[in-house]
Amino acid sequence: DSGVTQTPKHLITATGQRVTLRCSPRSGDLSVYWYQQSLDQGLQFLIQYYNGEERAKGNILERFSAQQFPDLHSELNLSSLELGDSALYFCASSPGTSAVEQFFGPGTRLTVL
Amino acid sequence: ILNVEQSPQSLHVQEGDSTNFTCSFPSSNFYALHWYRWETAKSPEALFVMTLNGDEKKKGRISATLNTKEGYSYLYIKGSQPEDSATYLCAFTSAGGTSYGKLTFGQGTILTVHP
Numbered sequence: 065d066s067g068v069t070q071t072p073k074h075l076i077t078a079t080g081q082r083v084t085l086r087c088s089p090r091s092g093d094l095s096v097y098w099y100q101q102s103l104d105q106g107l108q109f110l111i112q113y114y115n116g117e118e119r120a121k122g123n124i125l126e127r128f129s130a131q132q133f134p135d136l137h138s139e140l141n142l143s144s145l146e147l148g149d150s151a152l153y154f155c156a157s158s159p160g161t162s163a164v165e166q167f168f169g170p171g172t173r174l175t176v177l
Numbered sequence: 178i179l180n181v182e183q184s185p186q187s188l189h190v191q192e193g194d195s196t197n198f199t200c201s202f203p204s205s206n207f208y209a210l211h212w213y214r215w216e217t218a219k220s221p222e223a224l225f226v227m228t229l230n231g232d233e234k235k236k237g238r239i240s241a242t243l244n245t246k247e248g249y250s251y252l253y254i255k256g257s258q259p260e261d262s263a264t265y266l267c268a269f270t271s272a273g274g275t276s277y278g279k280l281t282f283g284q285g286t287i288l289t290v291h292p
Contacts, residue, residue, distance in 0.1 A: 066220060068220075097278065106283060106284045107268075109280055109282075112278055112279060120278070122279065154220060154221070158278055161278050162278065164226060165211065165223030165226050166223065166278065166280065168222070169220060170220050
């Protein structure tokens with residue numbers, strides 16, 4: 065158990081819908097990262113927040129957005145969902161922003177029908 | 178676009194065999210190289226983070242080396258056990274930019290250790 069929690073574990077929804085994935089980092093960690101794992105792709109970095117501020121952005125679609133709240137939990141919002149958004153979404157956390165190990169949560173499996 | 182390549186894509190070994198995999202990454206703007214182990218139905222777990230050319234790290238039967246000048250890292254497993262079966266991922270962080278925590282992952286090497 066990494067100490068990072070993610071909810072829900074599974075999510076099944078329809079195209080065009082909007083969903084919110086939630087992540088609570090390890091106690092004391094200020095950075096939260098979101099990754100997407102699709103069937104045909106490796107782990108792709110989406111976005112990072114550090115202490116409430118956006119720190120780095122990867123190949124995150126405009127239909128996706130994220131935020132980190134004062135209690136440091138983070139939410140990833142996915143809207144106008146398409147079939148291709150079906151994937152495993154991981155959240156990870158680390159103490160700071162430098163190249164230390166990241167602790168991954170159990171992931172949320174999103175299925176868009 | 179940063180390319181992180183891992184080889185082989187998959188590997189089947191017998192229990193007790195020693196094995197190694199390769200991770201290739203851009204040699205310019207290097208900041209750090211990470212190795213993760215990812216078991217089925219679990220989340221990726223960090224093995225090593227290496228930042229210096231010539232770094233060698235060891236954790237039990239698993240060790241890793243780093244050559245930043247030529248852009249490669251090796252992961253070694255000595256005396257493989259069935260419980261070592263997993264996908265081994267490497268990830269690269271480049272220098273510059275706003276975050277050194279942004280990881281670019283390779284596709285992974287799937288290791289299966291047969292009893």
